[in-house]
Amino acid sequence: MSRTKRTVIMGVFSAVATIMMYLEFPIFPQADFLKYDPSEIPALIVSFMVDPLAGVTVILVKDILFFFLKSGDPIGIAMNAAAGVIFVSIAGVIYHRRKTKARAIKGMVLSTICTTCTLVGLNALVVPLYFKAPFDLFLKFLPFIIAFNLIKFSIDSFVTFLVYKRISVFFKSEVKEVERRSI
Ligand code: RBF
Numbered sequence: 001m002s003r004t005k006r007t008v009i010m011g012v013f014s015a016v017a018t019i020m021m022y023l024e025f026p027i028f029p030q031a032d033f034l035k036y037d038p039s040e041i042p043a044l045i046v047s048f049m050v051d052p053l054a055g056v057t058v059i060l061v062k063d064i065l066f067f068f069l070k071s072g073d074p075i076g077i078a079m080n081a082a083a084g085v086i087f088v089s090i091a092g093v094i095y096h097r098r099k100t101k102a103r104a105i106k107g108m109v110l111s112t113i114c115t116t117c118t119l120v121g122l123n124a125l126v127v128p129l130y131f132k133a134p135f136d137l138f139l140k141f142l143p144f145i146i147a148f149n150l151i152k153f154s155i156d157s158f159v160t161f162l163v164y165k166r167i168s169v170f171f172k173s174e175v176k177e178v179e180r181r182s183i
Pocket residue numbers: 024033034035036071073075076077079080083084119120123126127130145149152
C-alpha cells in the first residue's frame with residue numbers, strides 16, 4: 001500500500017475514532033471508572049486493512065486527542081490506550097500472517113482473551129494507586145474488570161466482523177480514486 005493511501009486512511013479513521021470516544025458510558029454502575037466506547041472498532045479495521053502499526057497509530061492519536069479535548073485523566077487514558085494497543089496489535093498480527101476470515105476470527109478471539117488477562121494485571125497495579133486504597137479494592141472490582149474487558153472487546157470484534165468487508169472495499173476503491181486524480 002502506498003504512503004499516501006496509508007496516511008489518508010489513518011487520518012480519516014483517527015478522526016472517526018476520536019469522535020466515537022465521546023460516546024463513552026459505564027457498563028457496570030458498581031465500577032463506573034470502566035467506560036465502554038466503540039473507538040477501538042475503527043482502529044481494528046485499520047489494523048486489518050493496512051497493518052497492525054497503522055492500527056496502533058490510530059489508537060494513540062485518538063487517545064492523545066481525547067486527553068486534551070475532553071478527559072484530562074492521564075491514568076484513564078493510559079489504561080484505555082494500553083488495552084487498545086494490545087487488542088489491535090495481536091488481532092492484526094494474527095490476521096496478516098494469512099488473510100482469511102477464519103484467521104480474523106481467531107485473531108479477535110485470542111486478542112480479546114490476551115487483552116483481558118493483561119488488563120487484569122495492569123489494574124492490580126493501577127486500581128490501588130488510582131483510588132489511593134488497599135489492594136482489597138482491586139479484588140472487589142476484579143469480576144467487573146474481567147467482565148468489562150471481555151464484553152468490550154467482544155462487541156468490538158463482532159461489529160468489526162459485521163462491517164469490515166464493506167468498509168475495506170469502499171476505502172480501497174475510494175483512496176485509489178483520490179490517488180489517481182492527484183497524479
Ligand atoms: N479501559 C479498558 O479498556 N480496560 C480496562 O481494564 C481499564 N481499566 C481502567 C482502570 C482505571 C483505574 C481507569 C481510570 C480506567 C481504566 N480503563 C480501562 C479506561 C476507561 O474505561 C476509560 O476508557 C478511560 O478512563 C477514558 O475515559
